[in-house]
Each structure stands twice: as structure tokens, then as C-alpha cells.
Amino acid sequence: MRTRRSVRTLGQPLGRNEPLWLLFALVATFAVICPPAYSQGCADCATNALEEDTVPSGEWLLTKQVNEVSVIFVAVRNGKTVGDLSQKDISVRDDDKAPTAILGFRTEQSLPLRVGVAIDTSNSLTSRFRFEQNAASAFFHQAVNRDSDLGFVMGFENHPTVTQDFVADPELLSQGVGRLKPGGGTALYDAVRAACQKLRNHPEQDMVARVLVVLSDGQNNAGEVTLRRAIDAAEEAEVTIYTISTNYTRYATQRDPAADEGNSNLRQLAEQTGGRVLFPSGAKDVAKAFAKIEEELRSRYAVSYKPSEFTPDGHYRAIKIEARKGRDRVEIRARKGYYARAASWLSSDPAEEVRTSSLR
Numbered sequence: 001m002r003t004r005r006s007v008r009t010l011g012q013p014l015g016r017n018e019p020l021w022l023l024f025a026l027v028a029t030f031a032v033i034c035p036p037a038y039s040q041g042c043a044d045c046a047t048n049a050l051e052e053d054t055v056p057s058g059e060w061l062l063t064k065q066v067n068e069v070s071v072i073f074v075a076v077r078n079g080k081t082v083g084d085l086s087q088k089d090i091s092v093r094d095d096d097k098a099p100t101a102i103l104g105f106r107t108e109q110s111l112p113l114r115v116g117v118a119i120d121t122s123n124s125l126t127s128r129f130r131f132e133q134n135a136a137s138a139f140f141h142q143a144v145n146r147d148s149d150l151g152f153v154m155g156f157e158n159h160p161t162v163t164q165d166f167v168a169d170p171e172l173l174s175q176g177v178g179r180l181k182p183g184g185g186t187a188l189y190d191a192v193r194a195a196c197q198k199l200r201n202h203p204e205q206d207m208v209a210r211v212l213v214v215l216s217d218g219q220n221n222a223g224e225v226t227l228r229r230a231i232d233a234a235e236e237a238e239v240t241i242y243t244i245s246t247n248y249t250r251y252a253t254q255r256d257p258a259a260d261e262g263n264s265n266l267r268q269l270a271e272q273t274g275g276r277v278l279f280p281s282g283a284k285d286v287a288k289a290f291a292k293i294e295e296e297l298r299s300r301y302a303v304s305y306k307p308s309e310f311t312p313d314g315h316y317r318a319i320k321i322e323a324r325k326g327r328d329r330v331e332i333r334a335r336k337g338y339y340a341r342a343a344s345w346l347s348s349d350p351a352e353e354v355r356t357s358s359l360r
Helices: 002-006 021-040 043-052 123-143 170-178 188-201 227-237 257-272 283-297
Strands: 069-077 090-094 101-107 113-120 150-156 160-167 209-216 239-245 300-306 316-325 328-333 337-339
Touching: 069 316, 090 300, 113 123, 113 170, 113 188, 123 150, 123 170, 123 209, 123 283, 150 170, 150 188, 160 170, 160 188, 188 209, 188 227, 188 239, 209 257, 209 283, 227 239, 227 257, 227 337, 239 257, 239 283
Parallel strands: 113 150, 113 209, 209 239
Antiparallel strands: 069 300, 069 328, 090 316, 101 300, 150 160, 316 328, 316 337
């Protein structure tokens, strides 16, 4: 009975013979509650805590703080990559404002590579599928050539399917390409979003270069994701998309409206994210397109900066990078911008349904 009498509703008067330790317990309880209540009302304290917290593994995106941005870009002059730029050769505008500070500038050769290859396995590609598989396999042997590099293989028709998860072994990646089987429709945008989410959520301890190579005719006819949503996913995950068109009929004398639309889609995916679209003249030339992408992957730069007047209010902030080498203007290919968010929506958004094939 004494135990039950010592437990009371807050505010109930104490009996004349009630133990005094209950009063001390109440005082101690308020002492514990009050500091958090105070800190919740301290905006400066909350801001400082946000800035000083270290980022857990897998959160190296928009660098360590919400208001820091990193951009990977390619510099081109007369059709050839420029590999000797310095920080003084470039200027950056974010939301049409100069950054408050440039935090870092370096060439990308030293960055670990995270590269996914997403291959359209729809029925429309059956006749030339073997050429495309061979080209993708050769690409992995050239691009994933260091222990710190990782790649994965994804095929897509009505749904994306991973046939080889992240691995540093080009031979396993090549086997993953070999497991792809043609058939079905083309859920291109679903696949892009799923691949970007996969690249975004892979645990990292430091900054990496995220790249997605898409081999497709670009004629999206399945799935639920829109083109704008797919591009948004790539910008959010800091993924550069390279696209290779399989609309080889574009070199024929007769116009193909469906091919033109597909090529336009592939161009937007690439150019909005800082990549490049390539148009092989035939299936046998797909290997040359992959080779051009591999050449660019080791000829890029990374710049990180603090944007001016940054507010995580969700509005789109355009990025513009310009460069000069001597008197010559240099063409820059970089992602066009990003949405100013306090946290990545890719982390909280439900994951795209991605099948994983049985590995033999």
C-alpha cells in the first residue's frame, strides 16, 4: 500500500505523513525537463548544433552542411577536354549571386567513382542487344579500374532490375550485363530515379563522383515518374547522367518522330545534370560512345562553395559556371541547379520498386 500511495497525480496535495523524498524527486524531474525546453526556444543554439553535427555515413550530399554545394563539371575547348584549369580560371553563380566563399577546388581524378549503367531491355532493342551488352562490359573494364571505384548494373523495361549490385570487380559487372534479358516496355524515368536513389543512399565516408550511364531510345512508355522528376532526382543526388541513344534511324533519310522525341528526352536528362548525350551511328559504334564517356570521367573538376543568401525553402537555385583559359572562353558542362531543401527527399521518399535478379 505504501508503494501505491507514493505514486500520485501531478498537483495532488501531499498527506501530512508523506515522505519528503517525493518532493525532491519532483524538483529533480523539473530540472531535467527545463533545459531541453529552453534549448528548443534558442534559435542560435539550434543553428549551431546543426552546423557542428558531423554527417553520418551516407550523408555526404550537398557536402557537410545544408548550405554547402558541390558541383562536378567538365571543361571543353574545341571539342577536347581541358585538364589544366585552376580555381582562378572559373567563376560561379548560384541563384544569380556570387558564392560567399569557395570552399574547395580540385580535379576529379582522385575522387572514387560510383557508376551505374542502366540499359534499356525493352522489346525494341532485341535485334542489336548483343552489341550493346558487349560495349557496356568493355566500359566497366575501363572505367572501374581502382579498388575505390564501384559500379552496378541495372536493366529496365516495365520495371528496373539490378543484375549486379555495387562491386569493384569489372568481371562481375560484366557478368551482370550478361544476365540482362530483353522484353517489355520502357520505364526510363522510373529507372533513372531508382538508380539515382541507389547512388544517393550508398554509404560514403567522403566525397565521391556519382555517374549514371543510360543506354536507351529515350521513348518512355511505362512507369509513373515524369521527366522533370527524374532530372530532379539526379540533381538532388548530385548524379551526372550520360545518355547513349539507340535511335540509329536518326541517320536515315526518313524522319522518325518517335526517335526525335526520345533523343530530346535523352538530351534533357544529360544536359540538365552536367552530362552528355551521344548518338552512335549504329549498334557497332556503341563501344565508341562508351569510350568517350570513360575519357571524360577522369577529366572533370569538383568545386564546392557556400551559396549566398541560402534558405532551405524548396525553391530552385540555378547554377552557372564560366571559365577562361588565357583569352579563350572554355565551355563548361555542369548540372543546371538544385532545389534548396533542408534534407534530401530521396532519403525519405519510398524507394522505387527495384527487382534483383538471382545471381549465378
